Amino acid sequence: xxxxxxxxxxxxxxxxxxxxxxxxxxxxxxxxxxxxxxxxxxxxxxxxxxxxxxxxxxxxxxxxxxxxxxxxxxxxxxxxxxxxxxxxxxxxxxxxxxxxxxxxxxxxxxxxxxxxxxxxxx
Amino acid sequence: xxxxxxxxxxxxxxxxxxxxxxxxxxxxxxxxxxxxxxxxxxxxxxxxxxxxxxxxxxxxxxxxxxxxxxxxxxxxxxxxxxxxxxxxxxxxxxxxxxxxxxxxxxxxxxxxxxxxxxxxxx
Numbered sequence: 719x720x721x722x723x724x725x726x727x728x729x730x731x732x733x734x735x736x737x738x739x740x741x742x743x744x745x746x747x748x749x750x751x752x753x754x755x756x757x758x759x760x761x762x763x764x765x766x767x768x769x770x771x772x773x774x775x776x777x778x779x780x781x782x783x784x785x786x787x788x789x790x791x792x793x794x795x796x797x798x799x800x801x802x803x804x805x806x807x808x809x810x811x812x813x814x815x816x817x818x819x820x821x822x823x824x825x826x827x828x829x830x831x832x833x834x835x836x837x838x839x840x
Numbered sequence: 841x842x843x844x845x846x847x848x849x850x851x852x853x854x855x856x857x858x859x860x861x862x863x864x865x866x867x868x869x870x871x872x873x874x875x876x877x878x879x880x881x882x883x884x885x886x887x888x889x890x891x892x893x894x895x896x897x898x899x900x901x902x903x904x905x906x907x908x909x910x911x912x913x914x915x916x917x918x919x920x921x922x923x924x925x926x927x928x929x930x931x932x933x934x935x936x937x938x939x940x941x942x943x944x945x946x947x948x949x950x951x952x953x954x955x956x957x958x959x960x961x962x
Contacts, residue, residue, distance in 0.1 A: 736947040737883070737894060741876045743950030748872035754863045761859070772859060816952065820945045825858040827942050828865030834935075 743820075746791050751776055751784045756814055757821050759794055763809035865942075868913050873898055873906045878936055879943050881916055885931035 747753055751773065758764065758772050770781055785808060788794045793814045799805040869875055873895065880886065880894050892903055907930060910916045915936045921927040 734894075735951070736943075737876060737879055739947040739950030739954070740879050740943060741895070741950070742954050743946045744872050744875055746953070748870065750866050750870035753866055754859060757859055757862050772856075773863070813956075817949060820942070820949050821858075821862060823942045823945045824865045825861040827939060828861030828863070829857070830938065831868070832861070832864050 746793075747817075749784065749787075751780065752788060752793075753817075753821065753824060755781075755784055755788060756793055756810065756817060757825075759808055759810040760814055760818070760821070763797075763807050765805070765807060769808060868915075869939075871906065871909075873902065874910060874915075875939075875943065875946060877903075877906055877910060878915055878932065878939060879947075881930055881932040882936055882940070882943070885919075885929050887927070887929060891930065 747756075754773060755769065758769055764772075766778075766781070766785075769785075770776060770778065773781065776784075785794065785796070789796055792811055795809050795811055797807045797809060799807065869878075876895060877891070880891055886894075888900075888903070888907075891907075892898060892900065895903065898906075907916065907918070911918055914933055917931050917933055919929045919931060921929065
């Protein structure tokens with residue numbers, strides 16, 4: 719994953735716009751699991767059990783609800799294949815790939831944050 | 841706010857690491873209000889009422905709980921000044937500024953997402 723140059727924070731005149739943008743973004747992305755789930759499915763389409771395995775501490779009920787929410791917001795598609803038994807695959811939509819910069823920056827920050835916690839115990 | 845170049849998504853071998861990073865990041869940043877609140881206070885220190893005014897639809901109770909959570913995680917400081925009546929100012933910590941790239945990308949995405957919804961009604 720590429721490391722990006724630091725970006726400048728918005729100027730005062732851009733503040734209201736930026737805040738509105740972030741509020742709107744978090745309206746559809748909030749919750750502990752939505753962004754990790756999106757990343758998990760952007761990496762490759764998966765079955766329910768495969769997703770649950772990757773997101774170790776999520777309960778089946780929460781995972782099921784989060785997947786429904788993501789589907790309603792057009793971030794993922796639930797594809798049913800007529801095999802025996804039926805195969806159900808969850809896949810990130812093309813639109814979801816517009817989140818790749820957000821996910822990349824979150825990953826960089828998450829890694830640094832974990833290191834910081836390990837170092838300082840804070 | 842600068843527009844950044846698209847970043848590449850992680851390769852398969854980096855996937856597990858990226859997913860863990862994003863899960864860890866969202867462990868402390870999840871919820872509809874934390875990232876908007878952080879941006880609001882990174883822009884400038886503010887009083888409770890000023891924050892509430894900027895985050896139009898947040899209730900005082902939720903705002904109070906969210907500010908406590910952010911303080912416990914060392915993202916903000918609550919400063920009390922011995923004026924009459926006492927002044928309480930909430931301020932982003934230096935560490936919080938490490939989130940500026942995440943906030944910048946979220947703002948860019950939030951703006952595009954709003955435009956997309958307006959255009960397509962999706």
